[in-house]
Amino acid sequence: MEIYGSLNAIGYGLSAIGGAIGVGLVFAAYINGVARQPEAQRVLQPIAFLGLALTEALAILGLVFAFIWGRV
Amino acid sequence: MIALALPAAPEEGGFKAPGLEDMHLPEILPWGADYGSGFGKQMLLVIISVILISWFFMAASRRRQMVPGKFQFLGEMSYNFVRNSVGKDIIGEKDFKPFVPLLMSLFFFILVNNLFGVVPIFQMPTTSHVGTAYALAGIVYVYWIFLGLKKHGIAYLKLAVVPSGVPKAILPLIVIIEIISNFFVRPLTHSLRLFATMLSGHLIVMLAAAGTSYMIVEGGVFLKGLGVLTFVGGVGMGLFEVLIMALQAYVFVLLTAIYIQGSLVEEH
Numbered sequence: 001m002e003i004y005g006s007l008n009a010i011g012y013g014l015s016a017i018g019g020a021i022g023v024g025l026v027f028a029a030y031i032n033g034v035a036r037q038p039e040a041q042r043v044l045q046p047i048a049f050l051g052l053a054l055t056e057a058l059a060i061l062g063l064v065f066a067f068i069w070g071r072v
Numbered sequence: 073m074i075a076l077a078l079p080a081a082p083e084e085g086g087f088k089a090p091g092l093e094d095m096h097l098p099e100i101l102p103w104g105a106d107y108g109s110g111f112g113k114q115m116l117l118v119i120i121s122v123i124l125i126s127w128f129f130m131a132a133s134r135r136r137q138m139v140p141g142k143f144q145f146l147g148e149m150s151y152n153f154v155r156n157s158v159g160k161d162i163i164g165e166k167d168f169k170p171f172v173p174l175l176m177s178l179f180f181f182i183l184v185n186n187l188f189g190v191v192p193i194f195q196m197p198t199t200s201h202v203g204t205a206y207a208l209a210g211i212v213y214v215y216w217i218f219l220g221l222k223k224h225g226i227a228y229l230k231l232a233v234v235p236s237g238v239p240k241a242i243l244p245l246i247v248i249i250e251i252i253s254n255f256f257v258r259p260l261t262h263s264l265r266l267f268a269t270m271l272s273g274h275l276i277v278m279l280a281a282a283g284t285s286y287m288i289v290e291g292g293v294f295l296k297g298l299g300v301l302t303f304v305g306g307v308g309m310g311l312f313e314v315l316i317m318a319l320q321a322y323v324f325v326l327l328t329a330i331y332i333q334g335s336l337v338e339e340h
Contacts, residue, residue, distance in 0.1 A: 046162060046326055053323045057261040060268040067092060 012066035019059030026051040087286045090278040095200060095271070114198045121184040121198070125177075154179050154325065162329040163336070171332055174215070178208065179325040182266065186317035189274055190310060197317070200270040202263070209263030212328050220335030228335070262327055269320050273313040280306025 030048035034041045099110035132147025140148060154176050159168040182199060189197035198204050220228040233250040234243070280302050287299035 042157075042161065046157075046330075049319075049323055049326055050330060053265060053327060054261075057265060060265050061261070063268050063272055064264055 006066075008066040008069065012062050015062035016059045019056055019062075022055035022058075023052055026055055087283070090275065090282050094278065095196075095274070097196070113196060114201050114204065117185065117188050117194060117196065117198045118204070120194075121181065121188065125180050125184055129180075150180070151176065158322075158325050158329050162326065163333045167336065171329070175325050175329060178212075178328060179321055182208065182324055183318060183321040186270060186321055187314070189270065189277075189317065190314055197270040197274060199266050200274050202267045205263040205267035208266070208324070209259050212262065212331060213259040216331040216335045219332060223336060232335070258331070262324070266320055266324050269316055273309075273316055276309050277306055277313060280309060 026048060030044055030051075033044050096109070097113045099105065099112045100116060101111035103111045129147060132143050135141075136144065155168075155172050158179070159172050159175055162168075163171060185198040185204065187197075188194040189200070199208075220232060224231055232254055233247050235246060235250065238246050284299050284303045284306060287295040287302065291299065
């Protein structure tokens, strides 16, 4: 059996693990905070999304590089 | 396993997964083709989105009443969302007012351009082309540096890269990291985040659609059954995309507000 494709896909899949764990931790902390103190939700929400955006950046750079360096 | 059941080699006329090339649709007009690509679908969509947004807000604010009607209520609600939960909460009560127009136009421009991905006929998020995202993030990048220089003068460059309360010994290292992260990585991730999420979401939906049509048209009985599953999964991913589109517009504007706030504060 022959398999076609680029190893970059596997590399990107591996690199996305880190981003996934990070996003999970961010939202776990956010949910924890809101559950303990529901009135803090307005304050915590932008912080949670900022954390999401910053953590996600690594996985997104991985996706872009997987495409850029894919066909050399 | 499903992928292995398909004949994978393109040269044998089997299934060919959609790739980056399929994101580039043929040009409508060859205008400006010497500089890269001509007047294509995404440029047309940008123009349509500007017309749509300005029509919506002009119509919503034309007949203002004390008790708002449905249309006016929708316009006021969307304005309030950006003004209060992004502008007021992040930039601060004192000096958020001059930035509300910028935040408003960025949010609705990105939101509408993202949502084009799920509207029939349009069927392509404009921001899934990196040029759009670069232009938007570039405007924000130039603007927050300009704001910082205007408020603090040339001392802003020191303010932006030297955090307060750091021991002298590790200061050179921190300064280098801050320069890289603030002036190089920040605009890059700001634009790539928007572009890459839109691109990947669109690719997933395209892949589901292409796989479905291949399996149902050319597959056997077993593959026809699997094709129904990929169709349902594709619809689900499409709905998930709507959530991501709105979220990315919010995140882009949120980061814009945070950068503006960062160049206005006294201490970093």
